[in-house]
Amino acid sequence: MAAQTSLLHTSGLTIGYQAGKGKTKVIAGPLDLELHAGQLICLLGPNGCGKSTLLRTIAGLQHPLNGEIILDGAALKKLKPAQVARKISLVLTDNVRSGNLDVYSLISLGRYPYSGWLGILTEQDKLIIEQAIRATHTAAFLGRKMDSLSDGECQKVMLARAMAQDTPLIILDEPTAHLDLPSRIQLMRLLHQLAKETNKAILLSTHELDLALQVADQIWLMSNGGHLDAGLPEELVLNGSFQQAFDKDGIAFDAASGTFNIHYTGKRNIKVTGEGIAAFWTKKALVRNGFNISLSDENELSVSVSGEGPDSLWTIQQNNKTTIYTSLREFLDTL
């Protein structure tokens, strides 16, 4: 991939905003980033670390405080808005549900940078719109008004509009916010697929760490204070960047499972024996209810889980007394 020329790269990029006259507030930088065609890049980071500012700066909506952004061989600041519009398309968090827009009109607005004075669409334009609709599976919504769409449908339509703009780079600012889990997975899978099939570069910010770890070719991990680590998802997990970026009281990134765990400080010790799914979820429930799971035999309390699914049994040894429960709730209630 090193031999391939980058679609976009930044050198010494410092982002931030004007804070009053002559003063600037630096959010992050200097950043040297690189972005290649066909890549899906996830920008991760805690709230308020400057993800949106970085995306807006790369998209040309906001000026960098310092440094250069090179887009397809040309300096971004020297390009006219109309030229940038043919290179970068956006999906933002802005509300678009007004103005009586129907889905098809909205998607066809993607052809804006290519159409003439009055914005009349050519056959070629309509063909590209068709393709965008097919690629994003939005054909079913076409006749509807934007304000009748669910959040997930709306994001897909906005993605279709960006596809219709037919740019080598698509930038999405938190496309998975407000979506339920299935829609989030669906959207991420779609983006991954699009990056591979169309050879577009897709850059998105998200809070979905586990999804990002699964689909991203690259992860840009931003932490509070403006530090940014770029690399393969697995690299960042292994070198401890994840733990650092999201380190907060009571939360820990578990490199073994790739998930975030909430630290509970348990008050009582319990020994859990048993294998399989039932034992796994029993441990989770116990931790949540304030227990420390330990393996030592000195505990006055121990439970062995046997069976699978609805036939699971919980056998509890407490002060040499044995009780058997058939449901997890019953078992937890007595404890």
Next chain:
Amino acid sequence: MLSILLVAFLLDVALGSVHIPLKEVIKVLFTSDSGNDTWVYIIEKIRLPKALTAIIVGCGLSVSGLQMQTLFRNPLAGPSVLGITAGASLGVALVMLSAGSITSLYTIKELGISGSWLIIVASSLGAALIMILIVSISSSLKDNVIVLIVGVMIGNITLSVISIWQYFSSPELIKDYLLWTFGSLGGVTGGQLGILAIVVFAGLLISFLSSKLLDALLLGDNYARSMGLTVKRARILIIGSTSILAGGITAFCGPIGFIGIAVPHLARALFNTSNHRILIPACCLIGTVLMLICDIVAQLPGSQTVLPINVITALVGSPVVIWIIAGPTKLRGF
């Protein structure tokens, strides 16, 4: 819709305080010849100019309202939202209420309130002044919402200046000014009609040519920018054409409310589109019909009285809009 327009136009010309048979009206319109010279005079010099003014006003105010609603993405925006009509009013107040100037009073008395060139020039200057102020401020502002707030505030300042002036003026002068604020379609004749038509046509042309910009602005500033629109330049163009339309019409006819806010909603609901290439002509059509109907109602068919047009536009129009937007069909435009 076009046939409704024709009928409304005919009725507007046919109805009035002097009864003229419909047949004669059509005859005069097409051949400018009729057995009765008075009828020809009434139709050619009074009713026809008035109906044409109604058409021009209907087009101009509706389109400028549409532009403001799209630019600010606000369903309550209208031509008056940027304080341009307030600026025109300030110009008029300046002339009418400055009682010291004998010449101004003389011209007003001689030529009637709305027909005076002095009034037209004064209100054009007032509107232009506010427009230059808004455009120059807005060129340094990033956010359209802030432009909107600044516009509303400037309008408020202008109106309160007028109020202070009224407070210190004599009742007769205030009455004259109040009469002007009721609006009138009847004062525009001959050369004035030509100038108004040219001004409004220029404004409509600019706004039709910026219909693509307006489409992009439907998604808000950021999206518009990402699609290659230079937002500040588009904003100046849109504010400019709105000012020409609203300022010009207010100068000639006085402030006419309601049409500018209501017609864009009707157009969106009836034509069920968001495309400004369709919405602008649609606004012209609906605005024209509504304005003609209002003018017919204002003459109170069968009576000798003529009500001020500004009263009628809201009285007739508001129920129509409520019915269309909240009624059984629920054609929501926004």
